[in-house]
Each structure stands twice: as C-alpha cells, then as structure tokens.
Amino acid sequence: MTLPVHPSPAIFLPENAPFTPEQRSWLNGFFAGLIALDGAAALPLPNVVVGEQDDGEAPWHDQAIALPERMKLADGRPLRRRMMAAMAQQDCGQCGYNCSDYADVLFAKKETRLNLCVPGGKETSRMLKTLYEELDSEPPVIVLPPIGKTPDTAAAEPRVTRDRPAEAVFLSRKRMNKPGSEKETWHFEFDLTGTGLSYEVGDSFGLFVRNDPVLVAQIIAVLGVAPDFPIGASSLHDALLHSVSLNPAPDALFQLISYLTGGERRQKAKALAAGDDPDKDAASLDVLAALEKFPGCKPDPEAFIEALEPLQPRLYSISSSPKIDAARLALTVDAVRYRVAKRERLGVASTFLASRAKPGDRIPAYVQKAHGFALPADPSVPIIMIGPGTGIAPFRAFLQERMATRAPGRNWLFFGHQRSAYDFFYEEELTAMKTAKVLTRLALAWSRDSDHKIYVQDRMREVGRDLWEWLADGAHVYVCGDAKRMAKDVERALVDVTAQFGARSTDDAIAFVAGLKRCGRYQTDVY
Numbered sequence: 001m002t003l004p005v006h007p008s009p010a011i012f013l014p015e016n017a018p019f020t021p022e023q024r025s026w027l028n029g030f031f032a033g034l035i036a037l038d039g040a041a042a043l044p045l046p047n048v049v050v051g052e053q054d055d056g057e058a059p060w061h062d063q064a065i066a067l068p069e070r071m072k073l074a075d076g077r078p079l080r081r082r083m084m085a086a087m088a089q090q091d092c093g094q095c096g097y098n099c100s101d102y103a104d105v106l107f108a109k110k111e112t113r114l115n116l117c118v119p120g121g122k123e124t125s126r127m128l129k130t131l132y133e134e135l136d137s138e139p140p141v142i143v144l145p146p147i148g149k150t151p152d153t154a155a156a157e158p159r160v161t162r163d164r165p166a167e168a169v170f171l172s173r174k175r176m177n178k179p180g181s182e183k184e185t186w187h188f189e190f191d192l193t194g195t196g197l198s199y200e201v202g203d204s205f206g207l208f209v210r211n212d213p214v215l216v217a218q219i220i221a222v223l224g225v226a227p228d229f230p231i232g233a234s235s236l237h238d239a240l241l242h243s244v245s246l247n248p249a250p251d252a253l254f255q256l257i258s259y260l261t262g263g264e265r266r267q268k269a270k271a272l273a274a275g276d277d278p279d280k281d282a283a284s285l286d287v288l289a290a291l292e293k294f295p296g297c298k299p300d301p302e303a304f305i306e307a308l309e310p311l312q313p314r315l316y317s318i319s320s321s322p323k324i325d326a327a328r329l330a331l332t333v334d335a336v337r338y339r340v341a342k343r344e345r346l347g348v349a350s351t352f353l354a355s356r357a358k359p360g361d362r363i364p365a366y367v368q369k370a371h372g373f374a375l376p377a378d379p380s381v382p383i384i385m386i387g388p389g390t391g392i393a394p395f396r397a398f399l400q401e402r403m404a405t406r407a408p409g410r411n412w413l414f415f416g417h418q419r420s421a422y423d424f425f426y427e428e429e430l431t432a433m434k435t436a437k438v439l440t441r442l443a444l445a446w447s448r449d450s451d452h453k454i455y456v457q458d459r460m461r462e463v464g465r466d467l468w469e470w471l472a473d474g475a476h477v478y479v480c481g482d483a484k485r486m487a488k489d490v491e492r493a494l495v496d497v498t499a500q501f502g503a504r505s506t507d508d509a510i511a512f513v514a515g516l517k518r519c520g521r522y523q524t525d526v527y
C-alpha cells in the first residue's frame, strides 16, 4: 500500500505541541519520511524521548559509588540512564563526552565503541556490553534534546577536537621535586602557535601519546614475528606503538588466548575473559604479562591487534593562564612508575612526557572544555582552592588569571604534599604572589615532615572559623587532585567546619554543602 505523500513542508505536529521550533521541524521531516515510505504503516513507531523520561535525577552520579551500587540505584530506569550509571561518573571527558552524553550516543547508536571510559576500565565496558545487548531488542529510539536546549548541531563546534586533534609542540620539562623526594612530578610546557588551540583556565589538555618502544619490542619478541609484519596499511610495530593500549590486558585477548590452548590453561583464560580472577593476579596483567602467563600461545598478529583496545588520550588539568601567554600551555604531571615482580611498569602518557618526548616534538592534542570548573564570573568573589600534589595545577592557572586581570577578589590556597624541603611546587611563584597580595592566604600541609600525617583538611579544620567567614562572604570553593581519598575527606572537613562555625546540625551542614555544589560554589576537578 502506498500512503499519500504530504506536500512539503509536511506538518504533522500542531504548533502547540511541546517542542522547540527546531524539534518540531525535525520531527515533521522525520514523520514525513516515514509516511512517504512504501509499507510505512507496518513499521514500528519509534519511541520519541524528549529529554529524560524519568525524573531526571541521577543519584548514581558520584564517582565514590561502586559500580554494582550505581547499577542498583539505576534499576528500573530507562536503558540510556542505566548506561549512564555504568560510566565512572567522573565527567572527565577522556571518552570525548561527559558520562551522560556518552550513554546517549551509545543508546542512539551514534557511537559503538563500548571501551572508551578510561576511569571505568574493564568493569564499565563489561557492563556496557551487557546493556548494549538490550538495545537490539528495543524499538528504535530518537533522543531529542530537552525542550529549551538548542540541538547539538546548532552549537558552535570547536575546530580542534578529540577526534580532530592538532599538533602541539612539546617545549620543555622541569622536575618539580628536589633531589631526595619520593615523588616524580614535572612541569611541562607546550607551544600552541598555529594549532588553532585555545583554552581557558579550568580546562584540561588531552594528549595522544606513544607507547614505550621497549615494551613494544618485548611484546613482539614474545609473539615471535617480525616487527614489520603487515597490519593493514601499517606494521605490527607501528600498531603496537601508536594505536593500541598495552595496559590492562583486555577480555578479548584472554578470549583469543583461550582458543589457542587447552585444558586448565584454557579454563583460566576463559575465566579471565569473563572477568574472574583464578590466580588472583588479574589486576597486574598488562598485555605482555598476559602473553607471558600463557607461554607458547602465539596469536596471529592481526587477530592479536584486533583483540587489543584503542590507545586513549590522557587528560591533564592546565596549569597556566592564556592571559599570560595564549600560545603557551603548562601542565603539572606526576610520573606513574611502579614495579610488579621484576618489571617496572610505566604509565604511558606521564612517562612519555617525563622521559621520551623531546623538545620540538609535535604531539596530537586537544583542549577538553571544563564542565563546571571555572573562576566566578564576578572577579570580586573570594575563592578557596584546595589542591594537594598535582591538584595545584588549575590553581596556578586561576592565580595567574586573577593576577593578570587584576581581579579584586581574595584568593586562598590550601596546598599539601609529602615534604616541605622537596615537594613545595611553584614555591617561588607562590611566595611572589603572596608578597604581591594576589595570594591572600596560603595554607601548607606536609604529610611526611613529622611523625604524624598533616593533610590539607587538617589545615582547613584548624582555620575553620576564617573559612566559614569566607564562605559567609560568598566564597567559591574548588578542589583538585586525588578523587579516591582526598576529595572525600576535604568535603567532610567542609561539612564539619560548616556545622561547627555555621552553628548547624550535621544534616544541615551536609545540605549546605550540597547547596553550594548545586549553585556552582563548590566545584571539583578530581581524578
């Protein structure tokens, strides 16, 4: 049966339907297309989701909640909301989206890669795989932007993105710790001239780096093939160096290994592929260790590369202000090096920058815009910045910006690290800013200078009365650095200070801090 074709532009939705003009026009076009199809009446009508069909709340959106608990909180919600709950809830942008948008594009099948959530790792990609299977059993769904929001396509897209990175020039590195420190933290600088890259304080810098060539050579030796073995238009060596992640070993690699072996070894490989941990060593199995665990298994190089996951960019909080020099960008990075048995393991991006990149190297990069991590619009608003370790990065940028713009607002920095003699990052700059009265107050917490630990939150409690006064004056609070422990402890300290000096019950103090978050006066950049 052929249905009558409506004259163009077809009108299917009345003017008073609850859609924006863009949504109405898009839907009218969509329905016109459907009806014009021969046999269209037999097609299942798509679900049209405007914004969120559930209550819009995301109680799982807290990186401190473990995945099983997050999935419980999302139980009974629409599939795309459960997909969001599977993400690590950091909104870090490493996948190229925030958690909610990544779920939405998977749901809309505009994105098919289920392994992009770096902080969620294998746990997230396994859960997404399970959820993705539900998609095929659902009728097609169109996700429209919530009413009042302009469609994505209308937004001006930056020229340089994660998918279209520019080449920033690596300029220099400087070790931040003095000899004797247990840490290895670096200040790196990049030249952005001619890249089209621009940034604001609070943004992060995304970098695509190369794997360690020594590790690549070790893997090729275990595979027992020539480094120039062709992989598409590339070679095994180049694919391992540029394209795939070598840590951790993915489920698909264990699956591949299970096809190449038998008996107990096959059962172990299958168990590892299913996320079990038969020998209690799964957490330490990178790609090389996985191959070494099953000696003699020599996967076909092409199948091997296919089983590995893409090498993802790494994000770093920018530690400079473009108001000082728009073509220069600085980072403050802790080098990840640790030992498992006899082999030293290297964090791919941090040690690439710390040891392998050479001044003049061009590194694919993009700027990840901050989601809700920015200086107050009103320059006279006081700010409290809490950033131990590399957490100082965006606050150096904030201070530079407030100095360059002569912002009249007061600035208070809580910095901490292991030892005052070795780990006082940017000491001279901070001292100069204090002398210049840009940095109104500087509170320092050295965790290993005495026989008991002193952390930034201890300093916050010591000066709780002043802290409360700043809050009462409308100060914005910022926290940057370790997500797992520090960020939670700092929030607890703020609740305690609020309860004690704001004369509130603990419940009221918790609600007060939650209110600060809601109105953008408590912002975090934690990882």
Ligand SMILES: Cc1cc2nc3c(=O)[nH]c(=O)nc-3n(C[C@H](O)[C@H](O)[C@H](O)COP(=O)(O)OP(=O)(O)OC[C@H]3O[C@@H](n4cnc5c(N)ncnc54)[C@H](O)[C@@H]3O)c2cc1C
Pocket: 092, 094, 204, 247, 314, 315, 316, 317, 318, 332, 333, 334, 335, 336, 337, 338, 346, 347, 348, 349, 350, 351, 390, 391, 393, 525, 526, 527
């Ligand atoms: C928004 C954002 C901003 C960030 N800003 C900064 C910043 O300013 N400065 C900064 O230094 N980092 C920052 N990070 C972290 C950074 O992105 C990288 O995660 C970090 O540098 C590690 O990357 P890598 O490639 O060197 O290590 P990877 O190759 O990713 O290895 C890290 C992994 O190694 C494992 N690992 C690490 N240490 C150990 C250990 N001791 N024992 C066993 N396993 C271990 C863990 O599984 C860890 O996930 C930020 C992250 C985000 C999301």
Ligand SMILES: NC(=O)c1ccc[n+]([C@@H]2O[C@H](COP(=O)([O-])OP(=O)(O)OC[C@H]3O[C@@H](n4cnc5c(N)ncnc54)[C@H](OP(=O)(O)O)[C@@H]3O)[C@@H](O)[C@H]2O)c1
Pocket: 183, 185, 334, 336, 347, 388, 389, 390, 391, 416, 417, 418, 446, 447, 448, 453, 455, 456, 457, 481, 482, 483, 484, 485, 486, 487, 489, 490, 527
């Ligand atoms: N994803 C990654 O692979 C990766 C890479 C780099 C860093 N990180 C994370 O980022 C964090 C930042 O590392 P960093 O080098 O900047 O420094 P850091 O390890 O966070 O240490 C900075 C200071 O914070 C102290 N600290 C420890 N626990 C704390 C707590 N609960 N509350 C407040 N302070 C606490 C440390 O003290 P003590 O150490 O003396 O206890 C130290 O003085 C690391 O903790 C790590 O988890 C992750």
